[in-house]
Amino acid sequence: MAAGEEPNDEELQRRADNFDTEKAALAVDYLVVGAGLASLAFLDELLSLDSKATFALVDKNEAPGGHWNFAYPFVRLHQPAAYYGVSSEPLAAGAKRSCMMTFEPYDNKDLADKEKLLAYFARAVHRFEATGRVQYFARATFSDGIIACADGSKRSVNVVRKLVLPASNVVVPAMRPPAYAVAEGVDCGPANILSSDEESGRLRTSYVVVGAGKTGVDSVLLLLRRGVPASAITWVVSQDCWYFLRDYIFHSGSAFLGMSVKMLDALNECSDSSSFFHKMEAMRLVGRLDPSRPPPTTFRGATVDIEELELLRTVEAAGGVVRLGRVTAIDATGITLQQGHVALPSADTLVVDCSANGTDGYAPIRTPFEADRIHLTPCYSFNIGFGAAILAWLEKNVETDERKNANVFTIIPEPGDVVKWGSPALLPLILYGQFKMDKSLERLGASSWMLTHRTHQASMKHISLCKLLWAVIGPTRLMARRDQFLAKMEAGGFTDVQLHRRHVA
Numbered sequence: 001m002a003a004g005e006e007p008n009d010e011e012l013q014r015r016a017d018n019f020d021t022e023k024a025a026l027a028v029d030y031l032v033v034g035a036g037l038a039s040l041a042f043l044d045e046l047l048s049l050d051s052k053a054t055f056a057l058v059d060k061n062e063a064p065g066g067h068w069n070f071a072y073p074f075v076r077l078h079q080p081a082a083y084y085g086v087s088s089e090p091l092a093a094g095a096k097r098s099c100m101m102t103f104e105p106y107d108n109k110d111l112a113d114k115e116k117l118l119a120y121f122a123r124a125v126h127r128f129e130a131t132g133r134v135q136y137f138a139r140a141t142f143s144d145g146i147i148a149c150a151d152g153s154k155r156s157v158n159v160v161r162k163l164v165l166p167a168s169n170v171v172v173p174a175m176r177p178p179a180y181a182v183a184e185g186v187d188c189g190p191a192n193i194l195s196s197d198e199e200s201g202r203l204r205t206s207y208v209v210v211g212a213g214k215t216g217v218d219s220v221l222l223l224l225r226r227g228v229p230a231s232a233i234t235w236v237v238s239q240d241c242w243y244f245l246r247d248y249i250f251h252s253g254s255a256f257l258g259m260s261v262k263m264l265d266a267l268n269e270c271s272d273s274s275s276f277f278h279k280m281e282a283m284r285l286v287g288r289l290d291p292s293r294p295p296p297t298t299f300r301g302a303t304v305d306i307e308e309l310e311l312l313r314t315v316e317a318a319g320g321v322v323r324l325g326r327v328t329a330i331d332a333t334g335i336t337l338q339q340g341h342v343a344l345p346s347a348d349t350l351v352v353d354c355s356a357n358g359t360d361g362y363a364p365i366r367t368p369f370e371a372d373r374i375h376l377t378p379c380y381s382f383n384i385g386f387g388a389a390i391l392a393w394l395e396k397n398v399e400t401d402e403r404k405n406a407n408v409f410t411i412i413p414e415p416g417d418v419v420k421w422g423s424p425a426l427l428p429l430i431l432y433g434q435f436k437m438d439k440s441l442e443r444l445g446a447s448s449w450m451l452t453h454r455t456h457q458a459s460m461k462h463i464s465l466c467k468l469l470w471a472v473i474g475p476t477r478l479m480a481r482r483d484q485f486l487a488k489m490e491a492g493g494f495t496d497v498q499l500h501r502r503h504v505a
């Protein structure tokens, strides 16, 4: 390894393997791997629930924030900042502090950007360290009882209770080369290039954007907002997706409750996910690029607002959307796709790689609690932070691993499951799991914990208590609707959704 070069994972591992001198050993209750959202939300929760627990926090990155460190500079949350992050630290710009608590109303325009998110996560870790119960090791890995840091130092660790592991392996395009062959001379890279272009004022004659998930959508929007004509954009959409429409879902606390009622009614009225999505589309809760085409077969929770969707449709109207499957190769003659070939629009074309990986990096984990470790598997709707906080709550309040696992409804399909990751049928299944978790937590006596948790969408940190109570016991009878939906799913009421084995176990 050359002097001054950053050590890679292999080098860090080699150093750990060569460790031979015992420095002062560290004893901690929990060794938490990863300073991304899941690990930080878990640590934050347990730190406040267990006033004596001690932690070591280890991440191979330079700074907290996980994949946000590598994201393109113009990235923003796609859901409101009001309930994103860790419980103890507000994030929304409109947060109102009182002596009782901080109220963070929904604002569908308040989507924290990369800079704000990284500062937020760094602040959270500083606060954790200030308690004296958390030791943070940046640019470090943990293996076989040893923390190996990039500067060559090592610490032997005695983990008294459990090792806590992130279940994600989020790989954003900037972290890897494209999954297709790119010939030399083709100008191709992740969305980050668009920011460098913007800084230098460079405009290309034409652009090809590969991918229709969140990064692809953000890239096309950035170009259009920079004044690039829609006719100069070729957008490779291998699969049309359904998008959540932010305007109607997150407009305000009462809109959120109203949306929950509408969604539950649609779930209770429909018997398959295709008619459910059509109903949601009619209520403007979801949308798609071209409503005249057959309904999308993909849904990953990407979110846009209506103005953005209209802007994206200008590329469709200009004939720029290419639907010929996935890209397999790009060279000077053009783009080869699974079902055809298109020429590059001009010699001065930038190809922006926004292609996504299969399950967004999450491995299926049926039992997050094991004898010596906890896997921070996503278990609550599209809310990694609240899911991790629930796992911390179960860790503190429930006696055995078996009972803890029995109250978790993980959402990542396993091989062989009928419902696949990324399919529209996943949404009813995810909602089923979320409502089951709510019921489990209520049964375990966690209702007031949920009611005051900032990362829980329906908490009094975001919605006034009167409105919440009215939704539950007033004429809308939210809970009765929820129970009707749970019973319907358990009776096989959705023809294309089969419950996970772990849901009915």
Ligand SMILES: Cc1cc2nc3c(=O)[nH]c(=O)nc-3n(C[C@H](O)[C@H](O)[C@H](O)COP(=O)(O)OP(=O)(O)OC[C@H]3O[C@@H](n4cnc5c(N)ncnc54)[C@H](O)[C@@H]3O)c2cc1C
Pocket: 033, 034, 035, 036, 037, 038, 039, 058, 059, 060, 061, 065, 066, 067, 068, 071, 075, 076, 077, 078, 079, 080, 084, 140, 141, 142, 166, 167, 168, 169, 170, 172, 214, 215, 382, 383, 384, 385
């Ligand atoms: C562009 C984009 C926008 C998003 N917007 C939203 C949104 O608006 N709302 C929302 O709820 N979700 C959103 N998400 C989902 C997002 O994945 C989660 O919000 C969350 O950031 C994931 O956190 P994580 O901790 O699971 O994973 P990561 O962020 O990947 O963090 C994992 C961390 O663990 C570390 N690590 C892993 N293994 C080791 C090891 N062996 N040794 C040391 N360190 C290790 C990694 O270095 C990394 O820092 C978005 C995702 C993307 C990609």
